[in-house]
Amino acid sequence: MINPVVHFEIPVADMDRAMAFYEAVFGCRLERRRVDGYDMAFFPRAEGQAGASGALACGDVYIPSKTGPILYFDVPDIIPVLARAQAHGGAVLYPRTHVGEEGYVAEIEDSEGNRIALSAPPDEAR
Template sequence: MSALLSSPTLAAIALLAAACQPATDEAVSATQITETPMTNPVVHFEIPVTDMDRALAFYEAVFELELDRRETDGYDMAFFPRADGQYGASGALAQGDVYRPAKTGVILYFDVTDIDAVIARAASRGAKVLYPKKNIGEAGFVA
């Protein structure tokens, strides 16, 4: 679990803890906690799954990367690669009693170098395109 805690995460935790405490002269300011502004505040996400073996095989094949599978806090999890000290988020696939996959809720966007290849790999593994590829200008494409 310690691999998930980077400086911005610790700053966010410290700010949360400070917000729950009464104000004192000893209160720590945000600038004392971190020297870098937190421009991308999301540092971790978890994707609920019901079949970890199937989900792990799917995500590794579609994105051509290796996830780190391990038990964390009693839950079966598979962590996406993370570049510590860099802005942006990483996360994990998660299976357990508190994780319920759904078609509604948060939508995650993965940055890829070739969206057509990713769509093709996902389709070859049984995925359905719910939102067809669309040009979104300077940001590229989304699907």
């Protein structure tokens, strides 16, 4: 088994606010759909490429939290992502930190109160 994670869902309380946050912070367009009665917004995914698919999910079973699993988003440079997160209602929970050969990590609180992590390669811009 190379990569057992195939899909994730991030709980949100306000889909419009969450979509605005994630689109601004990560510079991507989310596709909003109704799935099994729940309001969802899907992150872009390229078929045949590495990585899991994922979505924001809103509904009675989706409760935002900082205490559940932590998802890591791969970014080329953490510093501008932290700035965009703060500018759009997020907060820095764990500052950009060098973790050796793996590169850099940081954690933010999104617009909904979830803990989201960032990962960048060791050669990211300083």
